[in-house]
Amino acid sequence: xRSRWSLTAVVVASALLLTGxxxxxxxxxxxxxxxxxxxxxxxxxxVYDAADRGDPIEFDGETVEGEQYDSADDxxxxxxxxxxxxxxxxxxxxxxxxxEVHESVDADEVSFVGVNVRDQAGTAAPFEKDYGITYPSVLxxxxxxxxxxxxxxxxxxxxxxxxVLDQNGAxxxxxxxxxEDASILQTIIDDLLAEQA
Numbered sequence: 001x002r003s004r005w006s007l008t009a010v011v012v013a014s015a016l017l018l019t020g021x022x023x024x025x026x027x028x029x030x031x032x033x034x035x036x037x038x039x040x041x042x043x044x045x046x047v048y049d050a051a052d053r054g055d056p057i058e059f060d061g062e063t064v065e066g067e068q069y070d071s072a073d074d075x076x077x078x079x080x081x082x083x084x085x086x087x088x089x090x091x092x093x094x095x096x097x098x099x100e101v102h103e104s105v106d107a108d109e110v111s112f113v114g115v116n117v118r119d120q121a122g123t124a125a126p127f128e129k130d131y132g133i134t135y136p137s138v139l140x141x142x143x144x145x146x147x148x149x150x151x152x153x154x155x156x157x158x159x160x161x162x163x164v165l166d167q168n169g170a171x172x173x174x175x176x177x178x179x180e181d182a183s184i185l186q187t188i189i190d191d192l193l194a195e196q197a
Contacts, residue, residue: 056169090178
């Protein structure tokens with residue numbers, strides 16, 4: 001009986017040791033217990049070559065203002081899609097940057113849409129007002145339609161995440177985490193516009 005318990009103890013200890021050797025940054029962030037209530041990305045920027053962008057992505061939903069949004073209506077434009085929610089501190093930090101770029105681009109060539117992953121309209125609307133956001137945001141908390149549309153190639157694993165679609169609706173770039181500088185997003189947009197020039 002003693003040898004069986006000893007063997008079990010060795011197996012359990014080995015499993016715990018092996019578990020400690022593997023690291024999952026998102027799981028580690030959750031376990032740290034900071035109470036910040038979001039999983040943040042590290043700001044990694046990924047840009048995809050035209051040949052590697054895959055199929056077009058389309059999604060729709062109801063906006064914070066109660067209107068219908070359909071990404072197909074922006075076909076032919078560069079589309080900036082930002083995943084956010086009101087309680088996310090990095091989302092608050094990057095909101096003015098997104099609005100700045102939104103105001104600087106030609107609306108006939110570039111569109112912006114937010115995808116709110118947690119809030120109802122009553123929570124999302126004050127955020128938009130406080131930060132002067134003038135582009136629409138889809139409320140995706142109940143349906144998950146937008147998140148599901150992106151789940152294959154570039155899942156927005158952290159909030160915030162900003163994904164830029166090319167004029168064909170395919171994923172051209174992703175910023176995983178807080179957008180730190182307007183020039184980063186502006187450069188991605190300018191490069192995509194130049195592809196069609």
